[in-house]
Amino acid sequence: MTDSGALLSDNVPECTVPEISDPRLYMAVGGTSLSVISLFCNSLIAIVLIRSSHTHFFFFALLAISDTFLSVMYGPVIAMEIIKDVFRELWLTRIFWSYMPSLLTACNISMTFSTFLIILATTERFMITIKSERLRWFRTHRGFLAGCALVLAVLLKGGMFWEFVMLPNEPCTGTLLEREIALTNLSLTVSYGKVFKFYVRNICTVLFPFIFLIFLNIYIVFTLRRQQRAAALFRFATSRHKIDTRTETATKGNRVLCLAMFLQLQVRSATRLTVLIVCSFLISNALNVAFTVMEFWDLDLLMATDYFKWYEYGTDFVSVMYIFVCATRLLMYVVCNEEIRNEVYKFLCGLSSYNRKGFRKQSNSTSKGTSELDSIALTIARRLIGSDLPETHTTNDEEANDSNVSLVLILHSSSTSEWFSRLFQQIKFNNVIYRKYQRKKMLIGAIDQGTSSSRFLVFEDNGDLVASHQIEVRQLFPHPGWVEMDPIELINTVTECIDMTCEKLRNFGISPSEIQSVGIANQRETTVVWDRDSGQPLCNAIVWLDTRTSQLAQEYIDKTDTKSKDSFKSVAGLPIHPYFSALKLRWLLDNVPAVRECRERGSLMFGTVDSWLMFKLTGVHCTDVTNASRTLLFDLATRSWSTELCNFFQIPTNILPEIRSSAEIYGHFIEGPLEGTPIAGCLGDQQAALVGHGCWSLGDAKTTYGTGTFMLCNTGEKAIVSKNGLLTTVAFQLGSESPMCFALEGSGSIGGNVVRFLRDNFKFIKEASEMEGICRTVEDTDGVFFVPCFTGLYTPQWDPTARGIIVGLTQCTTIAHICLAALRAVAFQCTEMLEAIEHDMENTTKINTLKADGGMTANTLFNELQAEIAGRKIETPRNTEISAWGAAIAAAIGARLISIADFGTRQAKFARFEPKGDSLVREVEMARWKDAVRRAQNWQK
Ligand SMILES: Nc1ncnc2c1ncn2[C@@H]1O[C@H](COP(=O)(O)OP(=O)(O)O)[C@@H](O)[C@H]1O
Ligand SMILES: O=P(O)(O)OC[C@H](O)CO
Missing domain, CATH: 1.20.1070.10 (Rhodopsin 7-helix transmembrane proteins)
Structure with a gap:
């Protein structure tokens, strides 16, 4: 079939076809x-x-x-x-x-x-x-x-x-x-x-x-x-070095996850x-x-x-x-x-090999093929990433629970296992457990769009993480106190995480089409406005931390009958404060011409990050009750947009998303590897973490240390109005016919953002994971207190004018002292929330053990400090991706794949940190912290 000219017949004798050789x-x-x-x-x-x-x-x-x-x-x-x-x-x-x-x-x-x-x-x-x-x-x-x-x-x-x-x-x-x-x-x-x-x-x-x-x-x-x-990779796996957040998920203390190898x-x-x-x-x-x-x-x-x-x-x-x-x-x-x-x-065969023979059988059958490595489903340090090891695994679980085990490999085929065995012998890597990989029947996906990063994770229905991808997102600070994010970057990082995770699944021999349902957990309050016709955002999103509306908040407080920031607490459960979406949206309507023009054209759309992602992924404009309850426009009693609040803040109701429950099918992916898959779960990330921790019952509480710090305590079907600076928020509503469950929330503007600040602004560290090492070089802070309230104080002070201070500096103060003071600040703030919750619950609920998660809990020293300062036990789950897991649970319930009761029985395994130290010392330290906080308040005039 070449066009080389071989067909030309110049050499053929006249009228005689030559013999074919x-x-x-x-x-x-x-x-x-x-x-x-x-x-x-x-x-x-x-x-x-x-x-x-x-x-x-x-x-x-x-x-x-x-x-x-x-x-x-x-x-x-x-x-x-x-x-x-x-x-x-x-x-x-x-x-x-x-x-x-x-x-x-x-x-x-x-x-x-x-x-x-x-x-x-x-x-x-x-x-x-x-x-x-x-x-x-x-x-x-x-x-x-x-x-x-x-x-x-x-x-x-x-x-x-x-x-x-x-x-x-x-x-x-x-x-x-x-x-x-x-x-x-x-x-x-x-x-x-x-x-x-x-x-x-x-x-x-x-x-x-x-x-x-x-x-x-x-x-x-x-x-x-x-x-x-x-070999090099496994050495890396056992080292204490960080894993780049752009490539994979985080480390957890001195137990290191080697997901780089997975990648x-x-x-x-x-x-x-x-x-x-x-x-x-x-x-x-x-x-x-x-x-x-x-x-x-x-x-x-x-x-x-x-x-x-x-x-x-x-x-x-x-x-x-x-x-x-x-x-x-x-x-x-x-x-x-x-x-x-x-x-x-x-x-x-005309039938599903998966159902008939099972994954394991197929894998074994290929063990002699050239594709052995390709068939490896590798989960590293499963006991650290996932919650429980699957009960169906063939090796004994005592082995897995041995705390010396650094690495657990879950393998498809026995010959692959031998291959690894030889490799590890050569590189003298011990403490490895080999397991046959047996996939559970149900795969559920979760998008976790946080203030620090976007993630997509795929879980089995027992909470085991199968594959994930994470990308850090930029926060923009155009002026002091302003915090913005690019909505296009938010959706692009999410879709890239989905693409990359699906690619990983495929290389495990798992088709992304096996993901049965997807849930969303998102940073809350962050306000996005876009044009329905073009589908494009009209400006950067105003992030929850942003304080540009402090003055506006005061103006609106002055407009209320009682001149109190708490005037609408009985309706929305929230004070009038820049933290919530209503004022951010008001500011955008007043100050951004493109937003005004779009409103006049009648195509303006508002949403928190969940709505924005949902709109881009499925074309549906909706939000869930938990996110709606963070806007200061939601009526907790009627479960709808409040006419009173919309009128008060002059927000046109036609730009608001439809309010749905936290677990139902909202729409289906329009394109990409998950095309046609339903999105059936949606929760604000803090509420998702509450669900992920299994805080189903009255009095169950959790704290998440992400960019900020958020403690939520389940108050059942009763919305309690706080007397101690807490917020009343919807905890979840798992199905449109189910009742809403409420929570009291302590919100802290101080969290992992201080670690990021020390990394990006002071350059004390190159990576967040270096914090622990540097802090362990000193015994204490040498009298230094750091109140890193860069954008004001939330629970319980609610002071948008507070600004960060470091007090107690001497000639002997070092970087390590300031870093340690930063970790302690997060723990002090959380302890204040704990006390407020217990007071609001009229001391009927004593939180003896605090369930904790979020990026900062990767820092063992921080967990120890929190236990010491709060005087309570701290439990951190082995699956640190609790928000995502909560969204996955909602997605499974929303798609009617599983009932709430099924998840309720599953208890994740925890690492526990006992409180040490003297209660008197604790009280003195707490009093000094409160003194430092007072000095930080009323600063920004
Ligand atoms: N080892 C660590 N020590 C202290 N802080 C950490 C550590 N690892 C991550 N962090 C902090 O945790 C935060 C990220 O947590 P994450 O739960 O992913 O946040 P978000 O949900 O807001 O995106 C970052 O601000 C980072 O500084
Ligand atoms: O980004 P995170 O995880 O710190 O969460 C942000 C909160 O939802 C803001 O209310």
């Missing part, structure tokens, strides 16, 4: 047989890949279609050219010549298209390997790129149809040689025949793809090899498949490239009688090799990729 005949027969196999294999691949909507195999699906076409064409175009000369039938020859020019052109276009598809698939792999920032663009434009490839193939090869004609060969009329091929005038021009046809076409379709693919492949293989230096392994399977396909392409094309180079060099030599025979054999062989590679492609897919293997199996 045996090698050519054998090649025709072999090629035809292979084309039948290829036809079956490629149509099967095409059906499987298209049916199961594996968008990441988009290019391979098109490649299979293109190759199916080529397989069909092999017989009529290549084999027939020889067969007609074997049978020497005039009618056969006439039929052949009638269709040959058009089919030959179509075949050449198809081959070039296939080549370009391989280039596109390899480029995508390359971008994944180097983690290119353009990957997302590339993925969302796959269809466009494939279209361009097809157009280019047509432009380069379509002209073949006009390059030669069949002219009558008068002297041989009535014989097999009654027609002969001649080049058209077009082919004889220099610009087309030489420059385009010879140089441009050959360079673009043969030489460039060959060299480009070699280069990319070498780079990818080189990177793969680096990744396979597992590296996940790329390999799909990459290996691409590499293999490219290699086979390169091998099959090597001879073609050699011929092309020789044609460049000396075409006449090739056409000379002595060499023409070999030239003919060569070109036939190139075609056979090509069809051979097409025929072996199914084998490559099946051997290299478990996901495709399962799909093929499902298709051939």
Whole structure:
């Protein structure tokens, strides 16, 4: 099927068709047989890949279609050219010549298209390997790129149809040689025949793809090899170094999660498949490239009688090799990729392999294949990431509960386990547990969009984390006291996390379509406004921490009858304060012309981050009760937008989202790897953490130390109005028919943001994980108190004018003292909330043990300090992703996959920190903290 000119018949003796040599005949027969196999294999691949909507195999699906076409064409175009000369039938020859020019052109276009598809698939792999920032663009434009490839193939090869004609060969009329091929005038021009046809076409379709693919492949293989230096990785896993938050989830104290390895392994399977396909392409094309180079060099030599025979054999062989590679492609897919293997199996058997045989069975069956590594489902330090180890695991759980165990590997196949065993012996890595991986039936996804980062996590229904991805998000500080975020960055980081997590799942042989439902946990109060028509935000989001509306808040307080910030506490449970969305929205309506204009056009939309994400992901404009209850526009009693509050703050109600429960189907993903999957859970992140901790009952409380610090205590179906500076908030409503459950909340503006401040502003540390080490270098703060209220104080002072102070500095004060004072500040603030909750509950509820989670609980010293300062036990769950888990629970309930009772029985395992120290010392320290807080108050005039 090359356009090298082998079909030209200048050398044929007049009116006599030469004998077909045996090698050519054998090649025709072999090629035809292979084309039948290829036809079956490629149509099967095409059906499987298209049916199961594996968008990441988009290019391979098109490649299979293109190759199916080529397989069909092999017989009529290549084999027939020889067969007609074997049978020497005039009618056969006439039929052949009638269709040959058009089919030959179509075949050449198809081959070039296939080549370009391989280039596109390899480029995508390359971008994944180097983690290119353009990957997302590339993925969302796959269809466009494939279209361009097809157009280019047509432009380069379509002209073949006009390059030669069949002219009558008068002297041989009535014989097999009654027609002969001649080049058209077009082919004889220099610009087309030489420059385009010879140089441009050959360079673009043969030489460039060959060299480009070699280069990319070498780079990818080189990177793969680096990744396979597992020894280095495992050393990294046991070190105390941080794991970059851009690549994976956090560390937990001195127990280190090595999810970096997870990330590296996940790329390999799909990459290996691409590499293999490219290699086979390169091998099959090597001879073609050699011929092309020789044609460049000396075409006449090739056409000379002595060499023409070999030239003919060569070109036939190139075609056979090509069809051979097409025929072996199914084998490559099946051997290299478990996901495709399962799909093929499902298709051939007509039933789900997952249900019939189970994941484990399939994995075992592949243990001798070349895809062992690819079938590894690896969960590292599961006891630290997940809650409980799955009960179904085969090894004994005492082993897993041994606190010396640093690493737990969950493996698919026993031979893989042996492979690792040998590796660990070599690198002297002990304390490793191998487990067979058994996937639970249900996978639930959770988006956790926080102030510090965006995450997407996939859990099994017992809380075990299967895969996740996390990206830090920027906070913008345009003026002191102002905090903004880019809504586009919020949605983009979320979708990128989804893409990356799905990619990891696929490399475990799990299809993202197995995620049955997705929940959202989000930073609350942060206010986003956008244009319904364009779907674009009108300005940056105003973040919950922002204090630009302090003055405005005072103006509105002055407008109330009682002139009190608590005037609406009985309606909304909240004071009039810049923290909540109402004033932020009012400010945007008053100060941003684009927002005003959009409102006048009637297409303005407001939402907290959950609404924004929901709108972008599903096209639905809604929020849930927990987020609504943070706007200062929600009536706790009527469960609806309050007309009184909307009137008071002059907020047009038509821009507000519809209020829904925390667990129901809101909509389905419009696009991406989760297209069609329902979003069925939505909670503010603090309420999600309450659910995740299993705080179902009255008096159950939890604290989350994220960017801020938030303590919530379940008050049941009763909304208690606080007398001690706490907020009354909706805890959850798990289903539109279920009752709302309420909580008292202590909100702290001081949290992980102080650690970020020490990192970014003072540069005391490079990473948050360094805090513990630096703080442990000193016994105490040497009298230093740090009140890091950069944007005012929340519970219980509610003072937006407070600003951060460090008091007690001496010549002996060091960075370590200030860092330690920062950790203690968070613990003091939390203790104040604890006391306020106990007072509001009229001391009927004593919180003896505080359930804690959030980024800061990765710091063991901080947990110890919190226990010491509060004088209570602190329990941190092994699954630190509690907010996400709470959202996943809501999503499972909302999609009616599971009942509340099912989750209620599952208790996560905790690490416990006992309170140490003297209660008198505790009281003195607390009094000094309160004194420091008083000094920080009323600062910003
Ligand atoms: N080892 C650590 N010690 C102290 N603070 C930490 C540590 N690791 C993370 N943090 C802090 O935790 C915060 C992130 O917690 P996270 O729960 O992810 O926040 P969010 O939900 O707001 O995105 C960051 O502000 C970071 O400074
Ligand atoms: O981003 P986080 O986790 O600190 O949570 C922010 C809170 O929801 C703000 O109310």
